[in-house]
Structure formats: C-alpha cells, structure tokens
Amino acid sequence: xxxxxxxxxxxxxxxxxxxxxxxxxxxxxxxxxxxxxxxxxxxxxxxxxxxxxxxxxxxxxxxxxxxxxxxxxxxxxxxxxxxxxxxxxxxxxxxxxxxxxxxxxxxxxxxxxxxxxxxxxxxxxxxxxxxxxxxxxxxxxxxxxxxxxxxxxx
DNA sequence: GCCAACGTTGGC
DNA sequence: GCCAACGTTGGC
Numbered sequence: 001x002x003x004x005x006x007x008x009x010x011x012x013x014x015x016x017x018x019x020x021x022x023x024x025x026x027x028x029x030x031x032x033x034x035x036x037x038x039x040x041x042x043x044x045x046x047x048x049x050x051x052x053x054x055x056x057x058x059x060x061x062x063x064x065x066x067x068x069x070x071x072x073x074x075x076x077x078x079x080x081x082x083x084x085x086x087x088x089x090x091x092x093x094x095x096x097x098x099x100x101x102x103x104x105x106x107x108x109x110x111x112x113x114x115x116x117x118x119x120x121x122x123x124x125x126x127x128x129x130x131x132x133x134x135x136x137x138x139x140x141x142x143x144x145x146x147x148x149x150x151x152x153x154x
Numbered sequence: 155g156c157c158a159a160c161g162t163t164g165g166c
Numbered sequence: 167g168c169c170a171a172c173g174t175t176g177g178c
Contacts, residue, residue: 007176031161054176112177130159132175 002041003143004048005126006064006100007134015050015061018102026097027073028083034135039070039096041137047154048100049138049146051126059111060146063154067101106150120145 006026008014018024029035046066052058072093075081088094115121125136138146147154 009176033161058177132160134175 002043002046003138003140004037004042004046004066005051005060005136005138006048007051007053007126009054010052010061011054014052014055015102015105018050018062018064018100019105021102023067023099023101025073025099027075029073029097029134030083030085030095031134034133035096037135037137038098042066042070042098044069047103047143049143057111057113059109059114060106060150061109062105062150063103063147063152064100065103066098068099070096070098073097103154104152106147106152108149108151110146110149114149115146118145118149 010016013024026038029038044066048064048066049060050062050064052061072090073083073095074090075083076085076088076093076095077090078084083095085094115124116127121127121142124138124142125131125133144154
C-alpha cells in the first residue's frame with residue numbers, strides 16, 4: 001500500500017466536510033503530475049493525509065482512504081464548471097480523479113510549523129521550498145509519524 | 155494583499 | 167524546442 005498527502009482548502013472543502021459526506025469525488029485536479037499519481041499509482045485502500053492549505057494555520061487535519069479506482073472527471077467537459085477544459089471530452093477525458101473516504105480526524109491538528117520543526121520529516125515533499133503539488137506521495141514512516149503526532153492510531 | 159515559486163501556453 | 171508572458175498556488 002502507498003501513502004499520500006492531499007491538499008484542500010478548508011474554506012472550500014475540509015476534513016469536517018469529508019466527515020459529513022463520508023465519500024467525496026476528488027474532482028478539479030488540473031495538474032498533470034497530480035493526475036498521474038491518481039490515475040497510475042493510487043489503489044483502493046491507500047491512505048492519505050488530509051492537509052488544510054490556505055488556512056490559519058495550515059496543517060494536517062486527518063486521514064482519508066482511496067475509495068475508488070481513477071475515473072474521468074466529468075467537470076472537465078462541463079462548460080458551466082470552473083474546472084472546464086475545452087480540450088477534454090467524454091471520449092478523451094484528459095483529467096481523472098478518485099473518490100476519497102473519511103477515515104479519521106486528528107484529535108491533535110498538526111500545523112505546518114510542527115512538520116517543519118520535526119527532524120524526522122526533513123524530506124517530506126510538501127516541506128520543500130516552492131512545493132505546490134496538491135497530491136504527493138508520502139513514505140510510510142512519515143505517514144505513521146504524522147498520525148502519531150495527530151493522535152490518531154490507524 | 156503580497157509575492158516567490160512553479161506550471162502552462164503559445165509565438166517564433 | 168526555446169522562452170517570455172501569464173495564471174495559480176499557498177505561506178505569510
């Protein structure tokens with residue numbers, strides 16, 4: 001099993017929203033690297049850290065599980081959607097997504113500052129300068145360590 | 155609101 | 167294939 005970190009703005013969709021709805025299609029990803037991770041590498045059952053970006057403070061809020069194989073993102077060919085892409089179509093979808101299922105919310109929110117301060121997380125991808133990728137792979141040891149910081153036993 | 159860093163687009 | 171211009175991300 002692989003581990004991931006997914007970013008979301010809590011003002012738009014946060015861990016509380018995922019808890020409420022249970023399962024959510026992760027649509028709107030419009031970055032090729034992130035798409036490739038979902039389409040080619042994610043497997044049902046993989047676990048992901050749920051990161052709150054653009055929040056005060058930013059940090060990891062909980063855990064989600066990959067709940068579907070990748071499938072085309074229909075918003076890509078919906079002209080009314082803000083995720084519309086004129087080069088995508090049902091025949092040639094271009095953008096893919098998976099569903100995420102709520103696993104748990106951290107009893108102890110882990111702020112970005114705590115991630116940065118932790119020598120064990122030195123090479124975590126999102127801590128690299130200029131890292132903006134919304135979906136990144138995470139090593140199992142890092143995943144487990146962050147869950148521990150969050151007070152969630154998986 | 156600022157702005158550094160990055161990805162994408164399109165002219166050439 | 168280069169690269170300038172542009173748009174976006176996301177911390178601060």
